[in-house]
């Protein structure tokens with residue numbers, strides 16, 4: 001029987017769960033893959049830290065980099081995290097020394113994936129990263145294998161459970177952003193420092209990886225990223241009244257041979273599929289030919305879901321499937337052009353909080369017509385006692401650049417007392 005000797009480096013939330021899973025499921029994995037998975041070595045930062053796993057002292061590597069040159073290691077599983085430092089050193093060295101690598105590290109793959117893929121390809125070893133995008137959802141393997149026949153035109157979805165939990169709880173519980181963030185931290189859905197989840201960076205890394213796989217392109221940093229920090233209860237209530245929900249969505253699409261990648265809060269129709277994805281769930285929607293639309297939904301994070309993805313990668317390697325990390329060899333991947341969001345058209349929701357004075361509304365609508373943006377709907381909610389008013393405008397399809405110009409010009413007006421809002425609408 002063949003054997004796969006494994007070193008797990010990083011024994012935090014994910015690494016410890018994976019270690020236990022592999023020990024408890026060795027028999028069934030051996031039967032399914034016709035190969036015995038053996039966790040030969042483990043390592044993390046602090047040797048003396050109390051851990052929830054039982055292991056033999058001989059398994060522990062004092063220097064985690066030893067795993068990259070020990071002859072009885074076939075596969076290194078990197079579960080440290082971060083694009084730089086220890087994780088980067090480990091993965092580059094492992095591939096250079098002809099070790100297979102499995103990682104859950106989206107930051108590392110989004111930044112160095114092209115360079116790493118080149119080394120893996122040259123040395124004929126695997127670099128697998130199913131767990132780096134949307135935890136347990138088998139999106140990467142689906143793109144590389146199950147959907148291989150298809151020409152993909154668009155991929156989009158909810159790729160971050162923390163921000164989705166916050167937006168859907170603000171909606172359902174009628175609470176404001178800070179209250180819901182505190183709940184999310186208490187429930188373990190948000191990290192102590194949740195900035196990458198809230199500012200869109202986490203979705204951005206995942207979307208860059210998906211873009212490369214969908215369009216056979218190289219990783220590209222041209223991406224518009226806006227998080228959810230500016231969304232408040234008023235926007236959620238207004239969206240509901242207008243028949244929409246607000247979700248943080250990542251979009252990547254190919255139009256006229258140019259790719260546009262964008263991450264931003266989006267108003268989506270109440271009755272759309274994606275509006276029903278609540279809490280920490282993730283969902284990915286793929287438009288391809290000839291298959292049509294495919295949807296994958298499930299747990300996007302957490303040790304159990306992430307381990308499911310890691311074991312899928314380990315099994316692929318156990319079966320001897322040496323593949324190009326991004327589906328195609330570096331030579332065959334395309335240098336496609338990436339377009340700016342500014343050239344794209346959206347209908348949009350804009351909210352202006354103004355001092356209620358004569359002429360304000362006409363001044364705002366004039367700025368819209370000057371920028372050739374036509375108004376589909378306008379709702380004014382005056383507060384007579386405070387002499388203020390909230391103006392909500394829904395536009396027809398308009399160039400992103402023109403919408404931003406309006407926002408910039410109106411923001412400078414003396415009648416504005418709060419930073420105006422612009423949220424793009426997706427009518428699909």
Ligand SMILES: NC(=O)c1ccc[n+]([C@@H]2O[C@H](COP(=O)([O-])OP(=O)(O)OC[C@H]3O[C@@H](n4cnc5c(N)ncnc54)[C@H](OP(=O)(O)O)[C@@H]3O)[C@@H](O)[C@H]2O)c1
Pocket residue numbers: 009010011012013014015043044045046047049064078079080081082086104105106131132135300301302303306
């Ligand atoms: N958590 C999730 O739900 C989730 C989902 C999908 C993907 N991921 C990805 O999975 C990876 C691991 O996440 P996690 O949540 O398990 O992180 P974590 O709980 O913070 O664990 C990180 C581990 O890395 C070790 N480590 C840190 N610096 C090190 C160094 N210089 N040398 C050696 N080991 C070092 C730590 O050692 P000590 O134990 O000694 O401190 C710890 O065991 C990340 O890339 C993350 O993005 C996580």
